[in-house]
Amino acid sequence: MKTTANNILIHRFVDNAELHHSRPAIDLNGQLFTYRELLEQSAKIANAILDCNPESQAPVGILASKSYTAYSGILGALMASKAYMPLNPRFPVHRNAWQLEKSGCNTIIAGREGLEHLKALIKTSRQMLFIILPDVSPEEQLQFEQDKHTVFFAGDLNNTSLPLIKSQPEQMAYLLFTSGTTGQPKGVPVNNENITSYLDYILKRFDLNEKDRFSQTFDLTFDLSMHDLFVSWLSGGCLCIPSADATFAMSKYIRDQRLTVWFSVPSVAVMMSKMHLLRAGNFENLKYSFFCGEPLLEKTASAWQKAAPDSAVINLYGPTETTIAISAYEWKQDIKENKVKNGIVSIGKIFETQDYCIADDQDRVLGTEKKGFLHLSGSQVISGYFRDEENTKKYFKSLKKNNNNWWYNTGDLVTGDNEHDLFFLGRQDNEVKISGYRVNLLEIDEIIRKATRSEVVATVDCEHDGGETKTLVSFIEKTEDVLSEEKIMEFCRKHLPWYMLPGKIIIMESLPLNENGKIDRKRLSEML
Amino acid sequence: MNDKEIKEFLLERLENRLKIYGLSRNELKGDFDLVKSGLLDSMAFVNLIGDMEERFGMEIDFESVKEDELFTTISGVIDLFLNWR
Numbered sequence: 001m002k003t004t005a006n007n008i009l010i011h012r013f014v015d016n017a018e019l020h021h022s023r024p025a026i027d028l029n030g031q032l033f034t035y036r037e038l039l040e041q042s043a044k045i046a047n048a049i050l051d052c053n054p055e056s057q058a059p060v061g062i063l064a065s066k067s068y069t070a071y072s073g074i075l076g077a078l079m080a081s082k083a084y085m086p087l088n089p090r091f092p093v094h095r096n097a098w099q100l101e102k103s104g105c106n107t108i109i110a111g112r113e114g115l116e117h118l119k120a121l122i123k124t125s126r127q128m129l130f131i132i133l134p135d136v137s138p139e140e141q142l143q144f145e146q147d148k149h150t151v152f153f154a155g156d157l158n159n160t161s162l163p164l165i166k167s168q169p170e171q172m173a174y175l176l177f178t179s180g181t182t183g184q185p186k187g188v189p190v191n192n193e194n195i196t197s198y199l200d201y202i203l204k205r206f207d208l209n210e211k212d213r214f215s216q217t218f219d220l221t222f223d224l225s226m227h228d229l230f231v232s233w234l235s236g237g238c239l240c241i242p243s244a245d246a247t248f249a250m251s252k253y254i255r256d257q258r259l260t261v262w263f264s265v266p267s268v269a270v271m272m273s274k275m276h277l278l279r280a281g282n283f284e285n286l287k288y289s290f291f292c293g294e295p296l297l298e299k300t301a302s303a304w305q306k307a308a309p310d311s312a313v314i315n316l317y318g319p320t321e322t323t324i325a326i327s328a329y330e331w332k333q334d335i336k337e338n339k340v341k342n343g344i345v346s347i348g349k350i351f352e353t354q355d356y357c358i359a360d361d362q363d364r365v366l367g368t369e370k371k372g373f374l375h376l377s378g379s380q381v382i383s384g385y386f387r388d389e390e391n392t393k394k395y396f397k398s399l400k401k402n403n404n405n406w407w408y409n410t411g412d413l414v415t416g417d418n419e420h421d422l423f424f425l426g427r428q429d430n431e432v433k434i435s436g437y438r439v440n441l442l443e444i445d446e447i448i449r450k451a452t453r454s455e456v457v458a459t460v461d462c463e464h465d466g467g468e469t470k471t472l473v474s475f476i477e478k479t480e481d482v483l484s485e486e487k488i489m490e491f492c493r494k495h496l497p498w499y500m501l502p503g504k505i506i507i508m509e510s511l512p513l514n515e516n517g518k519i520d521r522k523r524l525s526e527m528l
Numbered sequence: 529m530n531d532k533e534i535k536e537f538l539l540e541r542l543e544n545r546l547k548i549y550g551l552s553r554n555e556l557k558g559d560f561d562l563v564k565s566g567l568l569d570s571m572a573f574v575n576l577i578g579d580m581e582e583r584f585g586m587e588i589d590f591e592s593v594k595e596d597e598l599f600t601t602i603s604g605v606i607d608l609f610l611n612w613r
Contacts, residue, residue: 247563247570248574248593248599248600249594251590251591252591267571270571271570271571271574274574274577274578275577275588276587276588276590276591277590277591279591435569435571464575469571469575471572484550485547485548486547486548486549486550488548489548489549489550490550493566498566499569502548503544503545504544505548
């Protein structure tokens with residue numbers, strides 16, 4: 001593939017940062033950083049990374065969350081011609097330690113908010129680490145074996161010159177992990193070509209500019225955060241980051257900060273609606289409202305439209321494997337004109353720049369108005385899972401269609417209409433969405449099996465309020481020495497991120513089986 | 529409606545969670561933060577408030593609640609309902 005400045009993510013950022021140098025790039029709860037400042041801070045971090053590890057191909061870990069260090073750390077990693085891998089400080093240490101090992105990452109940029117986690121993480125690491133702490137000074141007592149690792153503090157980062165960028169289009173830009181079936185997450189490597197294809201499409205289709213103020217609601221471990229960051233920066237706009245305290249005061253934040261572009265999972269809108277915050281005309285400044293990550297209900301879209309009368313409401317759809325989003329539906333002001341099935345808004349048309357087909361479970365391509373599994377192909381689709389041949393073979397295949405030989409099977413059951421608008425119908429495996437997070441129920445079962453002596457475990461999701469919210473319930477078959485609910489939960493909390501934790505654990509004499517002798521998850525769901 | 533009534537309803541709704549987190553009712557002092565402690569996520573917290581609104585026949589106006597007013601603690605939730613007019 002030809003390398004041009006256009007298909008390398010960091011080149012795109014640098015070009016825009018130079019163009020808009022004196023404009024604000026980040027508004028961190030009132031604290032402003034200009035593009036020039038962000039560029040310089042990122043260069044300092046990039047030079048430190050290159051001092052540690054110039055040749056390594058492994059991603060750089062970012063143990064930070066919604067802080068200046070998080071954003072400049074991501075840019076710094078990219079500027080050092082490397083990929084970044086977010087390490088969520090709210091995740092269990094075990095999970096981040098596993099990610100480090102799996103990815104071969106030995107360089108970590110940590111923000112102040114990640115320090116406590118870092119100390120615990122270091123204890124689990126057998127290898128020598130390079131640790132970059134851009135907002136910590138050496139006087140602070142870190143209480144870890146500093147002599148075993150190489151630590152760079154704020155004062156050690158002085159070189160603001162832009163390093164030579166050697167990134168290639170097919171080179172990984174970020175590595176995320178998503179829930180897997182075997183109790184181990186799957187690594188999703190997204191390369192420069194994938195991400196710049198997505199950004200080009202969005203920037204061309206929507207009218208965004210340097211006057212826009214963009215929300216940043218997503219965790220960095222959620223790929224939709226990449227949209228927040230780079231759609232904002234490549235438009236020359238300002239990325240607005242609410243403080244953690246604003247979780248329950250988001251409507252005030254949207255108004256006070258005069259946001260013009262909103263992006264969140266539908267769950268955030270549902271939450272605001274339940275708090276009576278979606279009042280008519282409440283968000284007059286919004287010109288775009290994007291939703292993605294889980295089914296958007298008709299009632300949520302319509303309530304949001306009333307609160308943001310001048311905003312286009314856009315339902316985006318796309319698995320992490322196809323880079324952020326790959327289809328869009330624009331909600332119409334007149335509710336009756338909208339395409340809705342089972343109360344769920346259409347996911348719209350696949351971007352013209354990408355390709356799709358619907359196939360059955362035997363990989364036979366069906367017509368576009370048939371019901372089947374959505375398969376995707378094109379410049380946004382990754383080439384396979386990270387060091388995981390088994391899963392790559394399972395989900396990435398060649399299909400007999402248009403000579404296009406690399407198709408990703410999303411596992412999402414869809415159907416289309418005669419205008420090529422698609423509708424999400426559900427899934428046939430054990431993957432569910434909890435507030436937009438992809439959760440494989442089998443992964444939870446596997447962790448519970450490790451915790452308890454019981455082999456018979458089944459976690460199901462239980463819907464409330466017509467699909468607006470969900471909770472996870474784990475059923476466990478009683479054995480002589482089965483652990484208590486409390487002990488099981490304690491183990492889960494050590495190994496699973498918060499959104500994968502069961503809200504309820506039920507220990508039963510025996511679990512119901514279906515005619516195939518498998519645990520009858522459907523019946524368990526019905527019992528709730 | 530008094531504070532005891534509100535607290536009783538609140539604890540009743542939290543029973544399942546308390547069980548799996550190994551917490552007893554007595555351990556839940558007024559300054560216990562339901563969200564920051566990880567007992568509830570923000571959606572579960574909002575659902576709890578919704579249940580309480582229904583139970584006590586009120587509608588809380590979150591637009592006028594200040595974000596720094598620790599309303600996610602036990603006593604915060606109780607005060608929210610007790611002082612709501």
